Amino acid sequence: MSPLSASPRSRRRRVGALAVAVLIVVGGLVLGTRLVCLPRLAGLSVATTGTPDASALVPGVDLLAAPHWSEPLRTSLGGTHFELTDVAADALVLLGPGDLTWTHFDTTDAPARGSEVIDLATMTSLWHSREPWGGMTGPGVLGAETGDPHEVRVVDVRTGTTIGAAPLGADETVVALAGGWVVTTDMVASSLCVRAVTDLTRCAWTQTAGSGTGPVLPDLIGRGTWLETGSGVFDLATGAPASFGADGTAALADAAPGADTRITYSGDDPVYRVVSPLDYSGPGTTQRWDTATDAAASAALPLCQPGACLGSTIAVTGDDTYSSLTAYSWETGRQLWQVAGSDCRAIVGGSTVLALHGETPVALSAATGSTLWTGDPGETLVATGTRVAVYDSGNGRLVARDAASPDLAELWMIGAPVGAPVDDPSSIGPSLVFSQIAGHVVAFAPVSGTLWVLRP
Secondary structure, three states, X not given: OXXXXXXXHHHHHHHHHHHHHOOOOOOEEEOOOOOOOOOEEOOOOOOOOOOOOHHHXXXXXXXXXXXXXXXXXXXXXXXXXXXEEEOOOXXXXXXXXXXXXXXXXXXXXXXXXXXXXXXXXXXXXEEEEOOOOOEEEEOOEEEEEEEOOEEEEEEEOOOOOEEXXXXXXXXXXXXXXXXXXEEEEEOOOOEEEEEEOOXXXXXXXXXXXXXXXXXXXXXXXXXXXXXXXXXXXXXXXOOOEOOOOOOOOOOOOOXXXXXXXXXXXXXXXXXEEEEEEOOOOOOOEEEXXXXXXXXXXXOOXXXXXXXXXXXXXXXXXXXXXXXXXXXXXXXXXOEEEEEEOOEEEEEEOOOEEEEEEOOEEEEEEOOOOXXXXXXXXXXXXXXXXXXXXXXXXXXXXXXXXXXXXXXXOEEEEEEOOOOOOOOOOOOOOOOOEEEEEOOEEEEEEOOOOEEEEEEO
């Protein structure tokens, strides 16, 4: 995110929105923070892995006509710290107050601790647990690491019924969940174990650190098809070396002796190869990678910045001073345009770049960089679809704009849900958070744990 701060009011809301959106996953969840910078993918309002093609986004956010808020759902959770995670394609949402470190929740301001699964389609609570469930491990399955006893456990996502469990070693922790597989790492032994959900008691395959490159906090690639460790990229199900990525190292693993750059792979479709200098002396490069031929599928672009967006034909990146935005062609690698700006937020429909100029949101032509629309300072981007961009106006209202129009014409405006709290300047966290999740726009009041969803 850009270090240029918003107003105190909007800053509180943006902190809450980040807590909501940064945990949204496609196909799996990796626990931990990458030390290399990852570009933001087009059509999404946060930096995450996923497809850069706006046409592939869940279309639920493209509300062209004026919507309405659902009736409120009072969850059993609440507190100034919280997380929202989409855990399945059928719009199930996981809620949990906590310290955002994936440990046991222990907040004194929360009416309850743990996790809750909610069906947004029906606005019903399916089940609640005192465990901080980590994410989706397979169709209809959730996985978690529990503390007492220290074990890995998986449950049916709709009922909470335990499917399987197995004890973990004293130094072992769950670091990745995807596609019916659970990955654990022993931090002391620098080894990893990949377990099938159907048999958690044994490792389907293991890997131990070698030559100073430890498999610490491995990274999922290709919607959980591959796992990048400290020793390259491997098939998640079999442990066999992938057809690409032998030079890759997980972001938190030690670099190879004598290396001056770190090479990592990320993304789902396409996959990206990111080369970063170990001394952070430059931006590094990002390029699309053909996983079948282990060869470049685009030019290498200087995109390793927190405020970068990856589109289908162009990529837009910020600079180290957060003063300019530059667009490059994936095909040729040439610079297409450069304008003043601090942070790229999304590319919608392939034609419109949504960005920030300091605290002010702007919309730019993807072809020329010319300004199409300028918003009010403090407005924040909540959601995007293939055409619609939804902004939080900062006064409890959402405004939808048509990214296909030449001036981002307003489509509709809606106020906060009836009964929703208003911002309190003395509050530690946000009073009301708007977010895009599981193909919906939701409003969440973290202190009371109340949830609303925007309906067409």
